[in-house]
Amino acid sequence: MPEIPLDPEIVAEARLVSDALGGSQPAFEQIVRRYQRPVISLIVRMTGDHAQAEDLAQETFVKAFRHLKSFDPARRLSSWLFRIAHNTTLDALRKLKPEVLELDGLRDGDLLSLRPSYRAAIALRYDQQLPFDEIGQILGVPEVTARTFVHRARKELAGSLAALGWGPVR
Helix, strand or coil: CCCCCCCHHHHHHHHHHHHHHCCCHHHHHHHHHHHHHHHHHHHHHHHCCHHHHHHHHHHHHHHHHHCHHHCCCCCCHHHHHHHHHHHHHHHHHHHCCCCCCCHHHCCHHHHHCCCHHHHHHHHHHHHCCCCHHHHHHHHCCCHHHHHHHHHHHHHHHHHHHHHCCCCCCC
16 A cells, blocks of 8 residues: 655644644744634634734643644644634623614724634635635534534624625625
C-alpha cells in the first residue's frame, strides 16, 4: 500500500502539542501566538464585542492547556482550538440575559444580527477559509448542517441588507 503523505502543518502542530505536554512552556506560548488572532477573530464575529472576545480567547487557551492530552494529533490543531472557542463563546452567550430593545430604539445595524452559530459558520468559512467538513467538526454538527448554517446566514444577511435598501438594481 502506498503511504499517505502527512500534512507538514499537522506534523508541526503535533510536535508543538507533544512538546507542550512534555512541559515546554515556550511550545504552548507558540501555540497561543500562532492561533490567538484567528481565535479572537472568530469570537468577535460571534459576540460583536472585542473586549469580551479577548477574555473568552484567554479562557479558550486555558481550557486548551488543561485538555491538551485530549487533542488528536491526526487532526488540525486550529480546528480543535476553534471548537473550544466556539463552545466557550456559546456558553458565555447563554449566560447573558438578552438585551431588550424598544422598537423605537432600533438602529439599522441591529437588523444584521445573526444567531451565534450562523456568525461562527460565516466567520470560519470566509475569514478562515475552512472547508465545510471542518466547520461541521468545529461547530459539532454534520457537514450538511454547516453548509445550511452558511446558506441561511447569507440568506438572512441578504434579506436584512435588502430591507435597508441594499440589493440588486432592477
